[in-house]
Amino acid sequence: MIIASTLWLASCGVTPTAPQVSVVPEVLAAPLPAAMDDMLTAELSRELSHYDNAPLPSPRVTTKSRWVPVRWAELPGLGQDPLFEAWNAWIKSCERPGPVFAPLCSQVRRLSIATPEEQRVWLLTRLQPYRIESLAGPETGQLTSYFEPLIKASRQRAPGFEVPLYRPPAGLAARKPWYTRQEIETLPEARAALQGREIAWLADPIDALLLHIQGSGRISITAADGSERVTRLAFAGSNEQPYRSVNQWLISQGVTRVNPWPEATKAWAAQNPQRVQQLLWSNPRYIFFQEETLTPLDSAFGPRGAQGVALTPGRSIAVDPSSIPYGTPVWLASRGPAANLQRLVFAQDTGSAIVGAVRADYFAGTGDQAGLFAARMNQPLRLWALWPK
Missing domain, CATH: 2.40.40.10 (RlpA-like domain)
Known part of the structure; x- marks a missing residue:
């Protein structure tokens, strides 16, 4: 769903140990004081009366909507x-x-x-x-x-980091279905097609699923010198299988607390470890990524x-x-x-x-x-x- 900025360079960017990340602006602020609101309303009314008095155009129609002037x-x-x-x-x-x-x-x-x-x-x-x-x-x-997750990762498979994130396999074709999520994790031929395509490894399969659902994210990797390197994983393709809501699957199983995501899902997984694969496989769609550099300018977007x-x-x-x-x-x-x-x-x-x-x-x-x-x-x-x- 989402890919990368035109300003990115060709190598991995280095950020401070506590990287600056962009978050949604505050939108729950208290209403404006009445006097200020009245002043804005009066000023806007004058502007509207001056600039917005021409006859309205005809409606417009798109494939799925009608636009009413x-x-x-x-x-x-x-x-x-x-x-x-x-x-x-x-x-x-x-x-x-x-x-x-x-x-x-x-x-x-x-x-x-x-x-x-x-x-x-x-x-x-x-x-x-x-x-x-x-x-x-x-x-x-x-x-x-939706949002861009920031998740800790490892460059190599290691104890505690055993969930891979992949580049697209050779021969992946747009609009042509590939193996489902379950098949990717169980069929030898699917696993062979992804051998050597690993970008990084995560600790938690729910975090990997989160990246797949959001379509992209940032990963933070600890370098040998102890510094944190943050890079972006951008959408590079999918298996073209249908998306299925994990929350809807949980609700169908009688789970009443599904948010905040992914914390509620991780809590359910901790209580039901024998059903985690069933949870993951309920969404057959699988996302492949490409790595993109983060410059200081990119970090704000x-x-x-x-x-x-x-x-x-x-x-x-x-x-x-x-x-x-x-x-x-x-x-x-x-x-x-x-x-x-x-x-x-x-x-x-x-x-x-x-x-x-x-x-x-x-x-x-x-x-x-x-x-x-x-x-x-x-x-x-x-x-x-x-x-x-």
């Missing part, structure tokens, strides 16, 4: 989002823009040093918001979240998404590209127990479980804090595509 006033939280935080994600999109957004990229780059007010006025002037609905009518969908650009924590989402084209700026609104989100994000990735018109997976960042956020996130969603006028 609306006034900017429909977008919740428009005056409260610190847009400058989103601009890094937009500049990343401009590394590989589609034909619709490429003409705007020179202005996007210049506006990276503009004030939030100037950025907002530019949005009002150049873009038209469309409420995204399914073809059947509903405008509310589902928001989940996630792996590369399906658009081909590095993901920005808290500002990149995975979507169904049949509903929302890659690179599209999107206004996202979601309220629930995990967070209250009203912000500008960018469609820069996809995933096998991200299907439908109003469906998004929110990139939370890297490390444990981002993982806890992602495990909690499953709540209603509304989306507005921002399209050039």
Whole structure:
């Protein structure tokens, strides 16, 4: 699902012993004071009355969604989002823009040093918001979240590190099914095809499964001199088998506590060691990786998404590209127990479980804090595509 940044070099990067990792920005802050909120509302109302008064265009229809043109006033939280935080994600999109957004990229780059007010006025002037609905009518969908794990690993198989992570086998073909997860671990011919393809070894099979589910991650390896070397493992292919939710399998077995992932799953595995293989094999999909260097600049961003650009924590989402084209700026609104989100994000990735018109997976960042956020996130969603006028 996610691959690597265009800035990476050819060798493994060295980071401090306590590596800096990006995490999801704080999104559970208290509401603005009433006076400040009133001031923002009044200022925004003046802007909207001046810039958003032209006749609305016709609706647009994609393969899986209908886009209904609306006034900017429909977008919740428009005056409260610190847009400058989103601009890094937009500049990343401009590394590989589609034909619709490429003409705007020179202005996007210049506006990276503009004030939030100037950025907002530019949005009002150049873009038209469309409420995204399914073809059947509903405008509310589902928001989940994913992240980039950071896991301790060993370069060689050793006591305590016996779970391999593999490069793709020779002859792996896209869209052509290969061995299932169970077959990879049990059939001699599958094991022979992966002999010598090991990148690193992990201590816990649940951590390996976590990397497979997220599609990429970072591993931390202790060097001979005691320093920690952190490198990224990016998505390099899959066995093209269907994805099956491990949480759903656990629920079908009568397990009531499945989050936070993976801690709850590790607790269940510790209590049921004889059933761990059954748990792992419930998801036949298997991911292969390629190693990517992490430079200091890369560390602030996630792996590369399906658009081909590095993901920005808290500002990149995975979507169904049949509903929302890659690179599209999107206004996202979601309220629930995990967070209250009203912000500008960018469609820069996809995933096998991200299907439908109003469906998004929110990139939370890297490390444990981002993982806890992602495990909690499953709540209603509304989306507005921002399209050039």
